[in-house]
Amino acid sequence: MTEPHQSTIVALATPPGKGGVSIVRVSGPLCHDIAQKLLGQSIKPRYAHYLPFRDLTGQQLDQGIALFFDGPNSFTGEDVLEFQGHGGPVVMDLLIETILSCGAQLAKPGEFSERAFFNDKLDLAQAEAIADLIDSGSRQAAKSALRSLTGEFSQQINQLVEKVIYLRMYVEAAIDFPDEEIDFLADDKVTLQLDEIVKELKQLLSSAHQGSLLREGMKVVIAGKPNAGKSSLLNALSGKESAIVTDIAGTTRDVLSEQINIDGLPLHIIDTAGLRQARDKVEQIGIERASKEIEQADRILLVVDSSDGEVHLAQQEIRQFIDSEVELPPVTLIRNKCDVTNEVAGIATENSETVITLSAKKRLGLALLKSHLKQSVGFEASESGTFMARRRHIDALTRASHHLQTGYAQLVEMAAGEILAEELKLTQNCLNEITGEFSSDDLLGKIFSSFCIGK
Numbered sequence: 001m002t003e004p005h006q007s008t009i010v011a012l013a014t015p016p017g018k019g020g021v022s023i024v025r026v027s028g029p030l031c032h033d034i035a036q037k038l039l040g041q042s043i044k045p046r047y048a049h050y051l052p053f054r055d056l057t058g059q060q061l062d063q064g065i066a067l068f069f070d071g072p073n074s075f076t077g078e079d080v081l082e083f084q085g086h087g088g089p090v091v092m093d094l095l096i097e098t099i100l101s102c103g104a105q106l107a108k109p110g111e112f113s114e115r116a117f118f119n120d121k122l123d124l125a126q127a128e129a130i131a132d133l134i135d136s137g138s139r140q141a142a143k144s145a146l147r148s149l150t151g152e153f154s155q156q157i158n159q160l161v162e163k164v165i166y167l168r169m170y171v172e173a174a175i176d177f178p179d180e181e182i183d184f185l186a187d188d189k190v191t192l193q194l195d196e197i198v199k200e201l202k203q204l205l206s207s208a209h210q211g212s213l214l215r216e217g218m219k220v221v222i223a224g225k226p227n228a229g230k231s232s233l234l235n236a237l238s239g240k241e242s243a244i245v246t247d248i249a250g251t252t253r254d255v256l257s258e259q260i261n262i263d264g265l266p267l268h269i270i271d272t273a274g275l276r277q278a279r280d281k282v283e284q285i286g287i288e289r290a291s292k293e294i295e296q297a298d299r300i301l302l303v304v305d306s307s308d309g310e311v312h313l314a315q316q317e318i319r320q321f322i323d324s325e326v327e328l329p330p331v332t333l334i335r336n337k338c339d340v341t342n343e344v345a346g347i348a349t350e351n352s353e354t355v356i357t358l359s360a361k362k363r364l365g366l367a368l369l370k371s372h373l374k375q376s377v378g379f380e381a382s383e384s385g386t387f388m389a390r391r392r393h394i395d396a397l398t399r400a401s402h403h404l405q406t407g408y409a410q411l412v413e414m415a416a417g418e419i420l421a422e423e424l425k426l427t428q429n430c431l432n433e434i435t436g437e438f439s440s441d442d443l444l445g446k447i448f449s450s451f452c453i454g455k
């Protein structure tokens with residue numbers, strides 16, 4: 001894809017610190033040379049060699065397993081050398097220092113994967129999936145990342161790209177050969193294909209949305225007056241005692257954050273300082289932070305104490321603590337302390353707002369709240385078919401879908417073949433952004449090689 005890398009890079013592939021085994025990975029043209037200097041011999045590719053590792057003066061540093069993968073049959077597509085030594089930070093540092101003195105450079109973050117991408121070992125979506133697999137916060141997230149890493153997501157994108165290219169060929173042929181007896185654009189072949197692509201793109205977008213939720217999660221702010229039970233709700237949802245719960249109003253002085261997991265959906269819960277006028281500077285800072293968190297959230301849980309006759313803390317009341325004029329996220333009203341009022345936990349809709357009656361302290365109605373939160377972002381806990389996706393992918397799929405719809409409308413309303421062809425090209429470009437493949441645009445060659453124009 002690009003010029004091969006001339007430099008050789010080295011890095012610790014395992015986490016820093018002490019452990020049974022640590023691995024140092026090297027990639028690039030100096031691997032043979034480094035093996036010769038540190039191991040005293042060239043090693044056979046894909047065989048485990050148990051050998052002493054030495055520095056350049058011949059002093060033994062460690063003893064372990066050395067592996068060699070000759071390019072292009074390696075992760076990066078270049079020659080790769082791996083040293084599996086004893087997991088001590090000093091030993092590993094000495095090993096890396098020796099490799100650096102052989103002319104290698106310290107790898108930048110992600111550089112091994114980047115080289116794999118440039119050498120066509122992985123596409124962009126797969127390279128991203130490596131990071132997502134490592135970072136995954138739940139089993140479901142790990143499974144989806146693996147599905148993307150093994151190329152299932154990319155494969156579906158590529159199949160869709162092929163369909164778009166095929167349709168482009170057909171439409172462009174109709175434009176280039178207007179004197180043909182058949183009116184290419186008028187037959188329903190084009191609309192049938194367009195319908196199919198629209199449908200597949202929609203499915204892909206929906207499973208990418210699920211994947212992105214698995215990765216990014218949902219941000220929920222717990223807001224409300226002091227003593228309403230915000231910290232108690234946070235504790236009840238997270239199952240931990242992270243917030244200080246007292247009956248002195250204003251105990252929660254700062255923004256506290258928790259991450260819990262509802263069937264694989266990461267929920268970033270933020271408990272804010274009680275929304276009220278600050279009495280001192282510390283409290284003021286807490287309130288300022290709270291307003292920022294509120295602006296950025298996917299949903300606000302507005303907690304009220306149903307036992308003190310307090311009704312609804314209107315949105316305007318939240319608004320007075322927020323300086324900017326940004327639109328507030330949707331609000332769910334939580335009527336807490338239902339154990340005191342002897343109400344039954346439940347969920348209802350009042351004035352198009354969801355109202356959940358529960359007791360944080362007695363752990364009543366929490367399941368209702370959790371399933372409401374999942375529903376509000378359209379999260380479906382599914383073990384299969386979800387790909388790990390990022391906002392970048394969703395954005396590209398959304399733009400692809402937009403171009404497709406525009407082209408479709410132009411065809412139906414104005415019989416505008418040229419505009420459809422252009423929109424199909426833009427659809428293709430958006431899809432290619434996901435895998436990072438910018439295929440050659442030699443459409444004409446494709447038309448003549450695979451299309452029989454009839455003469």
Ligand code: GDP
Pocket residue numbers: 224225226227228229230231232233244245246247249250251252274336337338339340358359360361362
């Ligand atoms: P915050 O200031 O909004 O964070 O409120 P806290 O969570 O600190 O709770 C204030 C007081 O209300 C504490 O004494 C809690 O034990 C109590 N509390 C919170 N939730 C409930 C509930 O569901 N039932 C009852 N009976 N008391 C609650």
